[in-house]
Amino acid sequence: MSDFYATLEVERSASDDDIKQSYRRLAMQYHPDKNAGSKESEEKFKELSEAYDVLRDPQKRAAYDRYGEEGLRGGGGGGGFHHVDMSEALNIFMRDFGLGDLFGGGQRQQSGPRSGADLKIDLRLSLAEVAAGVTKDIKIKLLDPCDRCGGVGAEPGTKPARCQTCGGQGEVRRSQRSFFGQFVSVAPCPTCGGEGVMITSPCKSCRGEGRQRGEHAIPITVPAGVSTGQYMHLRGVGNAGARGGPRGDLVVLFDVDDDERFERDGEDLYTEVLLTFPQAVRGADVEVAGIAGPIMLHIPSGTQSGQVFQLRGRGLPRVNASGTGDLHVRVQVWTPTDLTADEKRVIDELAKVHSPVPEGRNKGFWAKMKEALGA
Ligand SMILES: [Zn+2]
Ligand SMILES: [Zn+2]
Incomplete structure (x- = not known):
């Protein structure tokens, strides 16, 4: 029988936070996207997710602490516990990160302001520019943090209030009973949309959005030798997120003009x-x-x-x-x-x-x- 604490490399007295941190670190390390086709990593990833899915839940953890895996099966023999398969393991992983595109857009938090949308632009290049490489200043229209409220969304002099529904957590847990026993589901808070706060007096300039339209000249350094269809990912220079959320990314897609000589x-x-x-x-x-x-x-x-x-x-x-x-x-x-x-x-x-x-x-x-x- 496996020891879930040992699997997650934490002490039996570990706090919920410690368990979460350790799971995230290990799951990132053994995630199938990062270990192309390694069976060993896949097994490890499943074990980690299985252990975490139990220890993250106070009720399951208490049952496990007292009775081990037997405690999770419940009395009826139907069992609230089974070994997870890969798609379940991935779901556990995704849910923990709030369904963010972890490897594309950077770590997204479950609560708090969301990052802005990614922006995609086409960049036309001549073959001569491709040959030498080039730096171009590209003017793009995007969303910036609001000047008046500094991106918070609240009228200056006022403060956003903690959300009553989720108590500032940004997520709500629901305990449900099913044929297999009790389980807990987690969803973004419907009242605050996962932000944990509510704007009571919205900024007069941005109406609580925390953003305003802007235009920037962004220098884009194109490496020599690129072709049509290749792209560059510039992190953190896209649209500002609503109400203080970090900027999204800018994706620059190259479009190389034909040169009739070649x-x-x-x-x-x-x-x-x-x-x-x-x-x-x-x-x-x-x-x-x-x-x-x-x-x-x-x-x-x-x-x-x-x-x-x-x-x-x-x-x-x-x-x-x-x-x-x-x-x-x-x-x-x-x-x-x-x-x-x-x-x-x-x-x-x-x-x-x-x-x-x-x-x-x-x-x-x-x-x-x-x-x-x-x-
Ligand atoms: Zn504002
Ligand atoms: Zn809320």
């Missing part, structure tokens, strides 16, 4: 450059578009149309990591359409002396085509 694949960039026939035949230095400005690329003599040059480190930085992608430059030979008389004459001369395409070259083309299509 195709992007992660940190690699692809671009194309057109060559004249003499450049491809005899070689040349040509300018190609780079993300940080033009790059000179040496084209060796005898370069085929469609050939790809890989410029290492000329792509985009890896986001929050070291290293930079490559720039892939595909060359195409440009066939002129409007020839001058001189050009026509020289081309015709060339045609007379030009060697034919070597046997078997076109097979190579189809092979390359298949490769490019991934066939």
